[in-house]
Amino acid sequence: MNPVQLLDLTQEELRSLLASWGEPGYRADQIWGWLYRRFAAAPEEMTDLPRSLRARLAAETRLEPLTPMTRLDSSDGQTRKTLFALPPDGSQIEAVLMRYERRRTLCISTQAGCAMGCPFCATGQGGFARNLTAGEIVAQVLFYARILAEQEQRVTNVVLMGMGEPLANYAATWAAIQRLNDPAGFGLGARAITLSTVGLVPGIRRMSREPEQVGLAVSLHAATDELRNQLVPINRRYPLQELMQACRDYMAATRRRISFEYALMEGINDSEEQAHQLADLVGTGLTHVNLIPLNPTADSPYQGSSATRVRAFRDALQLRNVPTTLRLRRGIDIQAGCGQLRAHYNLEKGPSSEA
Numbered sequence: 001m002n003p004v005q006l007l008d009l010t011q012e013e014l015r016s017l018l019a020s021w022g023e024p025g026y027r028a029d030q031i032w033g034w035l036y037r038r039f040a041a042a043p044e045e046m047t048d049l050p051r052s053l054r055a056r057l058a059a060e061t062r063l064e065p066l067t068p069m070t071r072l073d074s075s076d077g078q079t080r081k082t083l084f085a086l087p088p089d090g091s092q093i094e095a096v097l098m099r100y101e102r103r104r105t106l107c108i109s110t111q112a113g114c115a116m117g118c119p120f121c122a123t124g125q126g127g128f129a130r131n132l133t134a135g136e137i138v139a140q141v142l143f144y145a146r147i148l149a150e151q152e153q154r155v156t157n158v159v160l161m162g163m164g165e166p167l168a169n170y171a172a173t174w175a176a177i178q179r180l181n182d183p184a185g186f187g188l189g190a191r192a193i194t195l196s197t198v199g200l201v202p203g204i205r206r207m208s209r210e211p212e213q214v215g216l217a218v219s220l221h222a223a224t225d226e227l228r229n230q231l232v233p234i235n236r237r238y239p240l241q242e243l244m245q246a247c248r249d250y251m252a253a254t255r256r257r258i259s260f261e262y263a264l265m266e267g268i269n270d271s272e273e274q275a276h277q278l279a280d281l282v283g284t285g286l287t288h289v290n291l292i293p294l295n296p297t298a299d300s301p302y303q304g305s306s307a308t309r310v311r312a313f314r315d316a317l318q319l320r321n322v323p324t325t326l327r328l329r330r331g332i333d334i335q336a337g338c339g340q341l342r343a344h345y346n347l348e349k350g351p352s353s354e355a
């Protein structure tokens, strides 16, 4: 029988497990606190549990679903990317910590690989391996929470912008969000969590009915169907008109602003005319456009736009009163742009205990 993965359990499921072991109900709360508030990495650390219970947990459950393989730190020391292997199949995922002023933002993965096939994206180029479980998603956050706790710091923001399409793995992604948001658990405010989607319309509609008010980012990258069909192939299934209607409905239902991601690619989607098309598409309402020059990947013909073209594009949007931010290319020297999590650089080889 496979051991129970503790991080895959809801608090109710943990209670039932412990009840089936004949343990009093408060033990489940204690263990929950150890997992999500004190970031225990093994049952031995749960020192206020009876020794016999710790031993049973160690024998019959598993706590840590990720094996850190290697890590890369950016030259300014502010960004760290860790590569993990997932037992039992050895799929690999990456998660990135970005320190910025007082923020400690984690960019985490929801799938090993991605099936959406966006040609400019390193994850898309590598194809799809499998969905992550809720425990594997949450474990990325706990891993960094442990490291930050040693420095008396904590995770302030989580963005689901790593490998994979979160809305293509909806149930596990949402279970992970609930675990992170749970006041008795990790306790991160929903507004400190942002989910980025390629634009899966049914998933956006489902999100609008959830009680957790997490931030939503939609990866547009093009303002016409003709171009978006090339850059974001799922656009053929959910074309812009349908996507934008789902976004408007989401904003009406939640009163929350949506961010649109737009990676600027030289000569592809970065002309002033295209800025006007984008302004026409998103309007000046509750929206916001995040511009980021493309992080070029080894296997794609697309290049990031030059600084001059980036500025001209931003100015054109601003003249049209579209709220716009230009994202810094943080961690570019370690290929840590979110969604671009495949190693091009020589990684330090071999397992590392403190990765």
Ligand code: SAH
Pocket: 114, 120, 121, 122, 160, 161, 162, 163, 164, 165, 166, 196, 197, 198, 218, 219, 261, 263, 292, 293, 294, 295, 296, 297, 337, 338, 339, 340
């Ligand atoms: N699948 C989701 C979330 C992961 S990708 C999505 O597509 O939104 C996170 C973000 O990184 C997306 O906006 C994606 O378009 C962007 N991205 C992917 N490859 C990139 C690259 N090479 N340079 C800049 N942004 C990239």
Ligand code: SF4
Pocket: 114, 115, 116, 117, 118, 121, 122, 123, 124, 125, 162, 163, 164, 165, 198, 219, 339
């Ligand atoms: Fe998948 Fe997002 Fe990359 Fe597209 S950009 S291939 S949806 S991870």
